[in-house]
Amino acid sequence: MSIQYDYEAIVIGSGFGGSINTCRLSKKWPGQVLLLERGKRYPMGSFARSPHDMARNFWNLPQEKRDMPDKLQGEECHGLFDIRNFDHMDAVISAGLGGGSLIYANVFLQPPDEVFDSNWPANAQKDVLQPYYAIAKQVLGAxxxxxxxxxxxxxxxxxxxxxxxxxxxxxxxxxxINVFFGNDFDNPTPIGVQEKNRYGAVQTSCVYCAECDVGCNTHSKNTLDLNYLHVAEHRYQAHIHTQVLAQKIVPIDASGQDNPAMNGEFGYRVYWQDLKDAHKECSALTRRVVVSAGTLGTNELLMRCRDLHKTLPNISQQLGRHFSGNxxxxxxxxxxxxxxxxxxxxxxxxxxxxxxxxxxxxxxxxxxxxxx
Known part of the structure; x- marks a missing residue:
């Protein structure tokens, strides 16, 4: 029997890796790509600013047992900032459509050649990556x-x-820096004036408010939802689901049934929870999966599939080792x-x-x- 796939590709996570992959894959297969993002969309002016809203602008699912203030321990929050605590490192990551681009400090900086030593794979050396740095710089308007x-x-x-x-x-x-000063690099648009960028998204010429790291309410920051994701959704009909949490990835067999013994030649079923609908379980069949849920989210999801659900048992035990923070x-x-x-x-x-x-x-x- 032939398998009825729901999508050619499912992308998990909408940070830099997920956004670029969603854009490129949806260009190849218009209308046949699904992006899953656990966080919210953030339209212009929607980022928290008041003390009350900022206090709940954190990611907290009670079942994840995060170290949260007492008043938030039992409360489910789908906020922008996700704080992870480990023995030797703490991390602040982002949950939202656009991933870390929503809260980082905009800098587009290529590493020096000397960083790429013999420990890097041949396809991740500087000379191989250079053309893609150039493309990303152009798209992000650095x-x-x-x-x-x-x-x-x-x-x-x-x-x-x-x-x-x-x-x-x-x-x-x-x-x-990936900040919008207008479409003409030689003649910046006056401060505070709105116009559509090259991809059709409305942005405001930077107002110099210094709020880049808490979410840019004027959309002066070239976040991924205003370029790669905007093109994927509006030009190539990518399906973008927000406030959905990926749970597991299971290979399927020739009949389309879940079968962890398979190695992916027939595709996968991806399961997720709809956080907007009482954590309802949903799933879809796809030929391929891109796991781009950030460094921590990707490791967590793959380890869960390997060690808890036993759906991807052949993932290397080296996953997550030799880890370094920023x-x-x-x-x-x-x-x-x-x-x-x-x-x-x-x-x-x-x-x-x-x-x-x-x-x-x-x-x-x-x-x-x-x-x-």
């Missing part, structure tokens, strides 16, 4: 903050960091002697290189960035 004489575009802390770098004998340069270190300067106006402008605007791109030294390489 560019430095506009430089002109308009007083409202002056960011004091950027100048202070540049002056400090010069005094310390280092180079500071404006970083490419190398970010956050510090604050207090009682400075120069007013920095820290709450104005995109969160990050410049970077000062300390042995990362010039005179590379793995033991002490870092880049110093401003923040608001």
């Amino acid at each position: 560019r430095p903050i506009p430089q002109n004489n308009e007083p409202r575009r002056k960011i004091i802390r950027t100048e202070l960091f540049q002056n400090f770098a010069k005094a310390d004998g280092h180079d500071s340069k404006l970083l490419d 190398g970010d270190f956050l510090s604050f300067v207090i009682e400075g002697d120069k007013p920095a106006d820290p709450n104005y402008g995109p969160v990050i605007t410049q970077g000062t290189d300390y042995n990362l791109f010039k005179n590379f030294d793995r033991s002490k390489a870092f880049i110093l960035e401003d923040a608001s």
Whole structure:
């Protein structure tokens, strides 16, 4: 018997990997791609700002037994911020259509060549990835903050960091950031003016409000729902389901029945819970699955399939080992002697290189960035 597939591909998670795959796959198979995202959609102006709304702007499912404040322990929240606590590391990740692009600091920065040593696979070396960096940079609209004489575009802390770098004998340069200043890179759209971007989504030319990391309510941030996902859904008819939580992936046999002994040649059935409908279980058949639920979500889902549900028993035991978090270190300067106006402008605007791109030294390489 022939299998009646619901989709050519199912993508789990809508961060950078999931969004790009959804866009490319839906271009190949219009109307035959499904994206599953556990978080909400965030239309313009919908991100939490009041203390009351922000207090519930966290991800909490009681059955997951997260370490939450007492008042939220038994409450189900589908908020933007998901906080995970481990023995040697804490993580803040995002739940929402667009994934981490909703809360990161916009920087588009390619790693130096020296990072790609012999431990990287041949198909993930810098020369192989370079064309795709270029495509992603174009789609995400990465560019430095506009430089002109308009007083409202002056960011004091950027100048202070540049002056400090010069005094310390280092180079500071404006970083490419995924922020919308208009479609014309040479002539920025006036601050606060709305227009459609190249993909048809309405955005606002950056208002310099410094709220990039808590969700951009003016859609001045080039988040994935405004480019890759917008194209996938509106041009290639991708099906996007939000507030649905992927539960397990099961191979199917030639008759379309669940069979963990299969290796995927006949496709898969993906199960998920509809969080908007009392966690109702749903499923669909697909020829292929892309698991792109973030670093933690992907590992969790695959380990659950391997060790709990026993539906993907052949996944390597190396999954999740040799794990490393971001190398970010956050510090604050207090009682400075120069007013920095820290709450104005995109969160990050410049970077000062300390042995990362010039005179590379793995033991002490870092880049110093401003923040608001």
